[in-house]
Amino acid sequence: MAALSRRREPPLIRRDDRGWLLRLRGEPDCAVDLADHDPERRGQWVEADALDRALIAISSPLGIEALPADEAAPLLAAYHDGVAALDERFGAWGAAGLAESDPRQVDAPLARGFVGLSIPAGAIATPAGLDRCGALLERLERANAPLLVHPGPAPWSPAPDAEDGLPDWWPAMSGYVAQMNSAWHAFVATGRADHPRLRVLFAMLAGGGPLHAERLAARGGPGLKVDDDLFVDSSSYGVQMIDHAVRVLGVDQLVYGSDRPVLGSLDCPLGEAVRQAMLVTNPSRLLQPKEVLA
Amino acid sequence: MSASPSVYPEPTPAEMRELVTRIAAEPDSWRHLVRHDPDRRTYEQISRDGPLGLWVICWMNDHDTGFHDHDISSGAICVIDGAIKHERLVIGGEPSVVIYGPGDSFCFDASEVHRMSHWGDVPAVTIHAYSPPLWRMGAYATDDDGTLHRHSISYAEELRPVLPDRRDLRASSTLSGTPKAATADASAIKAPGRRSTGTSSPSRSKPKSGGSATR
Numbered sequence: 001m002a003a004l005s006r007r008r009e010p011p012l013i014r015r016d017d018r019g020w021l022l023r024l025r026g027e028p029d030c031a032v033d034l035a036d037h038d039p040e041r042r043g044q045w046v047e048a049d050a051l052d053r054a055l056i057a058i059s060s061p062l063g064i065e066a067l068p069a070d071e072a073a074p075l076l077a078a079y080h081d082g083v084a085a086l087d088e089r090f091g092a093w094g095a096a097g098l099a100e101s102d103p104r105q106v107d108a109p110l111a112r113g114f115v116g117l118s119i120p121a122g123a124i125a126t127p128a129g130l131d132r133c134g135a136l137l138e139r140l141e142r143a144n145a146p147l148l149v150h151p152g153p154a155p156w157s158p159a160p161d162a163e164d165g166l167p168d169w170w171p172a173m174s175g176y177v178a179q180m181n182s183a184w185h186a187f188v189a190t191g192r193a194d195h196p197r198l199r200v201l202f203a204m205l206a207g208g209g210p211l212h213a214e215r216l217a218a219r220g221g222p223g224l225k226v227d228d229d230l231f232v233d234s235s236s237y238g239v240q241m242i243d244h245a246v247r248v249l250g251v252d253q254l255v256y257g258s259d260r261p262v263l264g265s266l267d268c269p270l271g272e273a274v275r276q277a278m279l280v281t282n283p284s285r286l287l288q289p290k291e292v293l294a
Numbered sequence: 295m296s297a298s299p300s301v302y303p304e305p306t307p308a309e310m311r312e313l314v315t316r317i318a319a320e321p322d323s324w325r326h327l328v329r330h331d332p333d334r335r336t337y338e339q340i341s342r343d344g345p346l347g348l349w350v351i352c353w354m355n356d357h358d359t360g361f362h363d364h365d366i367s368s369g370a371i372c373v374i375d376g377a378i379k380h381e382r383l384v385i386g387g388e389p390s391v392v393i394y395g396p397g398d399s400f401c402f403d404a405s406e407v408h409r410m411s412h413w414g415d416v417p418a419v420t421i422h423a424y425s426p427p428l429w430r431m432g433a434y435a436t437d438d439d440g441t442l443h444r445h446s447i448s449y450a451e452e453l454r455p456v457l458p459d460r461r462d463l464r465a466s467s468t469l470s471g472t473p474k475a476a477t478a479d480a481s482a483i484k485a486p487g488r489r490s491t492g493t494s495s496p497s498r499s500k501p502k503s504g505g506s507a508t509r
Contacts, residue, residue, distance in 0.1 A: 213344060214301045214302065214344070217301045217302065217344065218301045223302070223343060223344050224302075224343055224344040225341075225342075225343045226341070226342040226343065243430075243448075246429060246448060246449075246450070247426075247427075247429040247430075249342075250339070250342050250347070250427060250428075251448065251449070251450040251454055252339065252454070270448045270450070271447060271448050271450065271451050272451075273448065273450040273451040273452075273454050274448050274450045274451075274454075276454070277450055277454050281454070
């Protein structure tokens with residue numbers, strides 16, 4: 001937050017008579033309650049949600065990974081240092097600047113105990129984007145660590161300027177969904193073939209990408225074959241969409257996710273067995289190295 | 295306008311029966327998934343795609359599903375090892391019972407209400423096909439007055455059950471609402487005032503020998 005408050009261009013936070021505001025490219029200004037980012041409050045939420053451990057990811061919609069390297073570096077360092085200092089109730093995903101896609105950016109967070117790497121969906125929303133990030137993904141795959149795909153822009157896919165008067169929920173229901181859906185289908189198109197062993201978690205049910213499997217097949221794409229190493233998380237979704245995902249993918253590819261602290265957590269409303277799968281069994285499969293690579 | 299072919303052509307129950315019989319003869323695809331647990335059936339998914347889910351299920355110690363249905367899924371089963379008792383619910387009478395042994399197969403459509411349990415002393419292994427892949431299931435239980443209740447459950451309740459040591463931690467209010475009261479091996483979570491449809495004593499048939507039977 002301190003690093004963001006020192007910036008003069010988005011992403012930044014500013015204080016005015018309404019309190020703290022977050023300003024991003026392509027999104028309406030939104031209010032930020034800094035108390036929601038207090039580590040102790042976050043820790044209490046972890047306990048209130050009956051979690052053993054919560055994994056934090058950088059908020060990719062801020063566009064930090066898409067900034068020029070010299071601007072991204074201090075913000076990424078602040079993020080890594082900040083979450084690395086959290087107590088045992090937390091783990092975290094590493095993040096990498098994309099302007100200079102140096103694969104060594106994968107090694108440093110993993111060496112510090114980060115569980116894997118998160119990447120903005122806009123960076124891999126097309127096969128060409130996957131190619132641009134190929135070195136990063138290959139490094140991650142070789143390290144036997146998972147990838148988190150989260151809504152957010154890349155240098156080559158900037159968010160369009162926001163129109164005046166958009167409701168606050170607009171980005172989350174338009175650009176984010178489109179990015180995630182495109183990233184899912186890009187991975188289906190070429191990503192899996194190029195990275196056959198990479199374990200990938202798509203946030204927010206991959207923007208509904210898997211739910212379009214029939215349409216994909218009808219349009220000449222590959223028929224659905226459930227991939228044991230592709231996971232989707234449930235952030236901001238409830239019983240109806242999660243139930244749809246269970247129908248299409250089965251329960252074994254679902255992982256619990258939340259949008260804390262932007263939103264409160266939602267329950268896993270499909271019974272204790274689904275809860276166990278989403279909160280314990282499946283995250284274990286996602287996060288644990290499958291085997292040592294030769 | 296002529297009908298267009300389905301995006302995901304779903305196999306018929308008879309086709310699935312042929313499929314599970316064929317897969318039974320290809321142990322490389324499932325043998326590594328065979329794992330017996332004295333306390334529960336084990337379920338391992340062999341594969342899942344748009345129209346079809348394939349599972350290998352291991353049974354011992356009279357493991358019992360209770361009466362259930364598969365919502366909109368049809369299915370087929372082939373017995374590899376051991377024996378399975380298959381019961382179909384009969385209103386006003388004892389269940390219809392058939393024992394299936396190694397090499398036997400059978401299929402069912404989505405309308406069927408049935409129950410399967412381990413039979414005999416030899417641990418059993420079965421191959422199952424479901425189309426469309428399992429999603430929701432119906433679990434059946436009766437009240438003290440005999441009224442039948444169907445509980446809609448995620449297939450995970452049946453095939454990805456909570457581990458026993460975690461079950462003890464669950465709040466009683468959750469337990470009483472859990473519809474697995476219809477399964478005999480879930481007696482720990484049987485709701486007060488409810489009687490499992492699995493508690494009656496069906497007439498026992500002699501183990502069926504050889505061949506196959508479509509029920």
